[in-house]
Ligand SMILES: Nc1ncnc2c1ncn2[C@@H]1O[C@H](COP(=O)(O)OP(=O)(O)OP(=O)(O)O)[C@@H](O)[C@H]1O
């Protein structure tokens with residue numbers, strides 16, 4: 001009954017045609033683009049890697065083998081656990097967290113300036129300057145970074161000319177190019193939620209704190225940051241999820257010895273052509289990232305509903 | 310608590326780019342005084358307050374607090390505390406944390422902060438409400454928390470930017486008395502901003518009336534009301550009938566002015582004594598309550614013949630709207646002494662006034678809000 005009247009109200013508000021279209025589009029999106037593919041992935045991840053002929057045969061039963069493999073590796077593995085894959089996984093999570101924090105540190109001052117200090121023309125110019133780089137395709141941007149950070153790139157040649165260093169620094173091997181590239185890729189995703197949150201803070205609050213004797217950094221820790229917490233959470237969540245799931249940037253900018261977990265997943269799907277294991281690894285990444293985000297949100301006492309604000 | 314100190318504005322000029330928001334303000338506010346800036350919206354009141362508190366630097370001139378020039382001393386270093394028009398309480402902190410914020414910034418420990426906050430809560434009659442959040446308080450309570458938060462910084466000067474404007478009429482009147490009581494108790498210098506002339510007159514020791522960035526008059530409430538310095542002050546503060554004309558004669562501080570309702574006799578305002586000349590354009594201001602229907606010994610120069618075009622009975626007062634044949638309209642307020650009133654709308658009568666209660670001023674801009 002309640003549901004029917006909600007539906008009726010929805011259709012009345014938007015008109016029959018538009019209302020139906022919205023309902024259908026959202027249902028299609030949820031069902032066919034999110035729920036079903038994920039279910040298919042879960043199904044895949046629980047199967048054996050069988051040649052096409054045996055699929056659907058007596059050996060095609062559900063198994064946790066792929067998940068077991070992630071933790072313990074091949075049978076008879078001398079380490080007792082899958083040092084390589086778990087290691088890559090751990091490094092990816094830590095590196096994604098690092099990129100997120102780096103991004104937050106860089107973007108907070110920008111967002112604050114944009115939201116509270118810049119006025120009129122200046123603010124518009126800044127916003128455009130933030131958006132324009134995203135007109136360039138992601139892959140091209142990553143290659144640009146590779147060139148900038150390369151042995152003969154702008155940075156190394158400048159440092160060499162200035163005599164600060166004698167030999168070029170291998171930014172690629174040190175993963176500095178990767179962190180910079182990933183950080184840069186998600187600047188907008190961090191700046192806008194922060195901007196949104198800080199922009200709605202009443203300027204008088206900042207002035208009141210100052211008037212009551214607060215030095216500038218206390219104004220941030222006591223007034224602006226707590227107020228911006230939902231924005232910080234939503235920005236960090238997006239950046240973390242996307243950084244952990246990034247593929248192009250690690251492919252292009254990653255050091256030769258350091259794999260990103262997504263590269264492993266990619267390898268399972270397209271090099272080993274072991275789709276079940278690839279699916280299992282993808283789900284492990286998804287679940288681990290989600291749990292981590294929820295844990296951090298609990299730690300910082302942010303509720304899920306607040307993020308949407 | 311630190312006692313109040315003096316505040317001086319010395320030829321203060323504040324400009325935003327080309328626009329002059331405050332022009333040549335000279336004010337001396339005595340220690341412990343309740344001083345108000347009164348003026349219509351956009352006249353530069355907030356600008357003056359922000360300059361005193363240090364959020365704006367003067368373009369030229371000086372702000373002196375307790376005799377010391379405040380140039381380039383930030384708001385967090387001045388002995389002032391500002392109460393914002395919208396209060397700007399911190400929504401994510403409890404009431405007591407709000408109040409004790411200034412102590413927190415000084416590095417005082419939590420236990421001492423709490424103790425001090427509780428004392429201030431008692432002062433504003435909100436004992437035991439310290440653990441609430443700001444949104445759980447009523448408008449008047451928030452108001453008092455904002456005052457306590459400012460007092461907690463132990464300022465010598467409290468600056469208030471129309472703090473009562475968001476409250477309803479009843480509460481506003483109540484808070485006026487309360488503010489005055491708190492001010493007497495703590496003995497601080499209060500600088501108060503308002504566009505409500507009733508508020509300024511009832512609370513203040515002195516009032517500065519502003520128009521378009523210029524201070525037109527400084528005086529106590531009675532002087533402002535009875536002896537305005539300019540036509541703007543006369544028309545902005547309280548109700549007034551303005552009758553423009555030309556000065557025919559000046560004798561012993563009294564002017565005879567030819568207006569559309571005839572020749573009127575009026576005392577020349579003190580501030581205009583040496584400015585008003587024979588043949589100059591002038592305005593005679595007569596307050597509605599200065600007009601009466603029978604004044605013994607009224608002459609032609611203190612009487613206006615007019616027709617009643619409206620009546621409002623208010624209880625203690627009766628207001629009449631009159632129109633002179635020449636077109637000028639007048640408002641008359643009669644104290645209800647039990648008499649029967651007029652012969653009704655359309656009847657003709659003579660309204661008379663005491664020439665010492667009418668004020669002649671050189672003509673000038675009037676207040677836009679009637
Ligand atoms: N930051 C600013 N930049 C440019 N002009 C400003 C600025 N602040 C104020 N003004 C202008 O200065 C004038 C005075 O403003 P102010 O805020 O002091 O008025 P006010 O007397 O407090 O008015 P109200 O009663 O409406 O609060 C206004 O015309 C306003 O447009």
Ligand SMILES: [Mg+2]
Pocket residue numbers: 354355356470
């Ligand atoms: Mg104002």
